[in-house]
Amino acid sequence: MGNGATRQEQERSRVTRQKLMTAAIEVLAEQGWAGATTGAIAERAGVSRGACQHHFPTRAALVAAAVEQVFHQQVEELARRARGLPRSRRRVEPLLNLLCDIYAGPLFTAATHLWVAAVADNELKALLLPLETHVGREVHRLTVELLGLDERDREVRDAVRATLDLLRGLALANLLHDDTARRRKVLAHWARTLEAQLTPTRASRAE
Numbered sequence: 001m002g003n004g005a006t007r008q009e010q011e012r013s014r015v016t017r018q019k020l021m022t023a024a025i026e027v028l029a030e031q032g033w034a035g036a037t038t039g040a041i042a043e044r045a046g047v048s049r050g051a052c053q054h055h056f057p058t059r060a061a062l063v064a065a066a067v068e069q070v071f072h073q074q075v076e077e078l079a080r081r082a083r084g085l086p087r088s089r090r091r092v093e094p095l096l097n098l099l100c101d102i103y104a105g106p107l108f109t110a111a112t113h114l115w116v117a118a119v120a121d122n123e124l125k126a127l128l129l130p131l132e133t134h135v136g137r138e139v140h141r142l143t144v145e146l147l148g149l150d151e152r153d154r155e156v157r158d159a160v161r162a163t164l165d166l167l168r169g170l171a172l173a174n175l176l177h178d179d180t181a182r183r184r185k186v187l188a189h190w191a192r193t194l195e196a197q198l199t200p201t202r203a204s205r206a207e
Contacts, residue, residue: 017055019045021066028063028110033117036063063114064127070107071135075142078102082146093191095146096163100187102139103171112175139164147194159197166190 023045028036038059042052056062078098085091085098102108115132118125140160149156170183 013055016045016047016051017065018069020047020052020055020062021069023047024063024066025070025106025110028066028113029106032113036113038062058123060121060124060127063110064124064131067107067111067114068131068135071102071138074102074107075138079142079146087148092147092195093188096167096187096191096194097184099139099143099146099163100167100170100183103167104174108171109175112172136164155197159194163190163194 020041024036024041027041027044031040036059038052039049041059041062042049045052052062056065078101081098082095085094114124114128118128143160143163144151144156147160149160151157151160166186170179170186173179174183
């Protein structure tokens, strides 16, 4: 009976943490860092402030954990969707659009609020710097893998970095107004550039 009770407590704890992290992203995206107080996040999650502080001693710890958790969920979803794309040059543009999804929506909006706040908040900056490094490496690795590239080639590494910088810039441009039409044109142009520079031989064999 003791073990069963322990498992139930662990499950309740996991569910509570998940509710708090989901609420943190939502409140951050809607209200920014100033509005995303521990109380506001706990209220959105339907959790007491005391329970919130039990799981996450500080607001910075909560939001950093939330960004990392949601990022990993998005990466898993992206990899699942990418498996259905053609294995050829026709794969590049839809893959860029899928990757763009990582930099769109509430997660990117919430993360942008955090990055701006971290400029003047040393505690937040200390939490976000290693997270930014980790997320950056994961997205770089995923991009190389999904595009079927050879990262030993310096040109490939530079092209992937440029691609991710482009995606971040497009996502920033989309924060204030819907920039979908222009983004699609830019990504179509960049897809043609990548196809010509990086995958002609591989793509020809695949087709």
